[in-house]
Amino acid sequence: MVYTLPLLSYSYDALEPYIDALTMEIHYTKHHQAYIDNLNKALEAYPDLQKKPLITLLQDLSAVPESIRAAVRNNGGGHFNHSLFWPLMKKNGGGQPKDKVLAAITKKFGNFSTFQDQFNAAAKSRFGSGWAWLSVDKNGEIVLGSTANQDTPYEQGTIPFFGLDVWEHAYYLKYQNRRPDYINAWWHVIAWDQVEDNYNAILAKL
Ligand code: MN3
DSSP states (O other): OOOOOOOOSSOTTTTTTTSOHHHHHHIIIIIIHHHHHHHHHHHTTOHHHHTSOHHHHHHTGGGSOHHHHHHIIIIIHHHHHHHHHGGGBOTTOOSOOOHHHHHHHHHHHSSHHHHHHHHHHHHHHSOSSEEEEEEEOTTSOEEEEEEETTOOGGGGTOEEEEEEEOSGGGTHHHHTTOHHHHHHHHGGGBOHHHHHHHHHHHHHHO
16 A cells, blocks of 8 residues: 555544534545545556656656556545645634735735635636646746646646635535535635645745
8 A cells, every 4th residue: 555544633523614524524534535545556556656756647647557547647636636635724724825825816816805706716617526726837926727526736737735625525515515605614714824835835846
């Protein structure tokens, strides 16, 4: 077994009432675990690929053997996306972005509120399952976008530091078909200190 479930730094009920405990538990222990299990299974016969960073595989899926490419794309992407997603949330989160992220958002969108509206629109309009993202392009500019299924922004050549899972499994138990209610609630649990760390780590490597 190469990949394992990363530790969650909060309890399943920590994000209540915005994200309910049962959804957290199933999302983390069942959905995320399934991506990991399926990724490990796909890479079983490829020890050379097991040694490569997951990001390297996702950045150049054409280099992954065709027989396992879809499995790596879907399950490797699923593992990567959820590993990024959990630490973006915390108990008593929310509020405003910090220093550099706030400056980058203000520069790009004018103000935080306009950014929120545009991010919400990207999350709401993603048809079917997928993610909304803030990423950094190779010039260091932040990019707002979304991906289908478990595709990552890496496949579009940008590096994600903030994102929202809009798969139904992320909200259906509490919000049923009301994705916009889930999106609005999510802003209350964001760990902006972690978002700041993610952003700074990307800038440091550009
Ligand atoms: Mn999910």
